[in-house]
Amino acid sequence: MTRRVAALLLRVAVRRWPAELRADLAREWAAELHELARTGRRWGMLRFAASLAAGRAATPLTDRAGSRRLGRTAGVLLLAPPACVAVLALAGVVMGLTHGWLEMRVPWATAAQLPTWSALTALLGVALALVVARAARRTVRVGALPTALGVVLPIAATVTATLALFAGRGGSRVWESAPGLLLWLALLTAALWAAGALARRGRVRAAWLAGLLGALVAADAAVILAVVTSIPATAPVADGLPPDSVDRISAPLRLFTCWTDSSFGLPRPTGWERFLITDRVLVEPMFHLAGTPYALAYAIAAARPAPAAVPGPESVPAPA
Amino acid sequence: MRLTIPVAKVLAALLVEPEAPRYGLDLMRLTGLPSGTLYPVLHRLQDAGWLAADWEDVDPVAAGRPARRYYRLTGEGIRSARLALAELRALVPSERAGGADPAGAPAW
Numbered sequence: 001m002t003r004r005v006a007a008l009l010l011r012v013a014v015r016r017w018p019a020e021l022r023a024d025l026a027r028e029w030a031a032e033l034h035e036l037a038r039t040g041r042r043w044g045m046l047r048f049a050a051s052l053a054a055g056r057a058a059t060p061l062t063d064r065a066g067s068r069r070l071g072r073t074a075g076v077l078l079l080a081p082p083a084c085v086a087v088l089a090l091a092g093v094v095m096g097l098t099h100g101w102l103e104m105r106v107p108w109a110t111a112a113q114l115p116t117w118s119a120l121t122a123l124l125g126v127a128l129a130l131v132v133a134r135a136a137r138r139t140v141r142v143g144a145l146p147t148a149l150g151v152v153l154p155i156a157a158t159v160t161a162t163l164a165l166f167a168g169r170g171g172s173r174v175w176e177s178a179p180g181l182l183l184w185l186a187l188l189t190a191a192l193w194a195a196g197a198l199a200r201r202g203r204v205r206a207a208w209l210a211g212l213l214g215a216l217v218a219a220d221a222a223v224i225l226a227v228v229t230s231i232p233a234t235a236p237v238a239d240g241l242p243p244d245s246v247d248r249i250s251a252p253l254r255l256f257t258c259w260t261d262s263s264f265g266l267p268r269p270t271g272w273e274r275f276l277i278t279d280r281v282l283v284e285p286m287f288h289l290a291g292t293p294y295a296l297a298y299a300i301a302a303a304r305p306a307p308a309a310v311p312g313p314e315s316v317p318a319p320a
Numbered sequence: 321m322r323l324t325i326p327v328a329k330v331l332a333a334l335l336v337e338p339e340a341p342r343y344g345l346d347l348m349r350l351t352g353l354p355s356g357t358l359y360p361v362l363h364r365l366q367d368a369g370w371l372a373a374d375w376e377d378v379d380p381v382a383a384g385r386p387a388r389r390y391y392r393l394t395g396e397g398i399r400s401a402r403l404a405l406a407e408l409r410a411l412v413p414s415e416r417a418g419g420a421d422p423a424g425a426p427a428w
Contacts, residue, residue, distance in 0.1 A: 013356075025359070027386070027389075031387060031389070032355075034386055048355045052355045
């Protein structure tokens with residue numbers, strides 16, 4: 001009877017602790033209770049269980065752990081988008097220096113500009129993603145949609161602040177980027193949501209695949225929208241010069257055209273069309289490249305199932 | 321790490337034999353702390369990286385009891401605990417410094 005009461009009290013006590021600790025605590029306290037029962041300490045059993053059930057120290061512990069996790073989550077999610085802007089700027093500076101060094105030495109220096117910027121941005125973006133994924137293991141674990149929104153909203157805030165900064169400095173066409181960026185953010189949210197939902201079910205590989213495909217579609221759609229809304233599909237030829245238009249047939253390739261300044265051997269987009277496209281959308285595709293790796297890495301790392309509560313191989317030998 | 325009296329008692333008990341693994345009842349006996357105070361302290365110390373917890377490698381059938389969870393100070397924990405207790409001891413008025421510990425915990 002005493003043991004049953006003690007076991008009941010322990011069940012109450014264990015529920016007051018964070019969910020990820022409960023299995024271990026229940027196992028540990030059951031072992032202690034067994035020891036007390038074995039040595040016939042009935043009152044000891046009751047005192048042991050009642051103290052845990054009535055103790056108030058577990059709540060502040062939960063709060064402290066929760067506060068730390070919350071602070072870490074906010075830190076990661078709020079700092080990562082400005083870090084993306086920094087990645088973009090750093091890659092741009094390195095690209096400029098590289099081009100300056102190459103242009104007097106090789107004839108393909110100009111053609112290498114965009115691929116260099118893209119490659120550097122992707123490299124730094126992946127490095128940022130590794131840091132974020134590591135930090136994401138100790139952040140607040142919520143549903144896939146709140147996680148996706150938690151990633152995307154700070155990006156939206158950073159983009160808005162950056163656009164406002166450039167607009168304030170006299171950039172007259174800055175806000176023309178807004179529709180494309182809004183579409184990108186909306187589709188990226190869906191991609192992160194899907195990836196997070198798959199990762200929560202333990203399907204991490206499928207999560208990466210779905211997330212990468214979704215993010216590519218999001219970025220491509222954003223670039224297509226930006227080009228379609230600002231450059232006509234047809235325009236009159238004047239003075240024998242190529243028209244200021246971009247044929248719609250090459251639309252799906254535009255994201256990759258922006259990253260590589262290439263038509264991949266296809267007749268469209270032509271060299272002039274590539275110039276018009278990259279003149280209209282230059283920075284946005286690079287920002288997509290800088291931000292997507294970390295966004296996806298966070299959504300998947302934060303959604304992974306919690307490690308099993310029962311510990312594995314680490315153990316100590318039984319003392320004599 | 322905020323050094324409360326229960327934390328100091330647990331650290332002092334563990335520092336008596338830093339390499340010896342201790343389980344919950346063992347620490348309750350050494351510190352005089354009730355279980356409702358001890359376990360939160362143990363988890364705070366783990367969170368701070370001062371304490372490691374490992375499950376006993378024992379066959380419950382052969383041993384006739386479930387495996388216990390053993391606690392041991394980490395290297396960082398030993399250094400930090402010694403420093404923290406030394407700082408705490410420096411704050412204690414000299415006439416009480418050499419006296420017996422009121423809770424019956426091991427001397428530190």
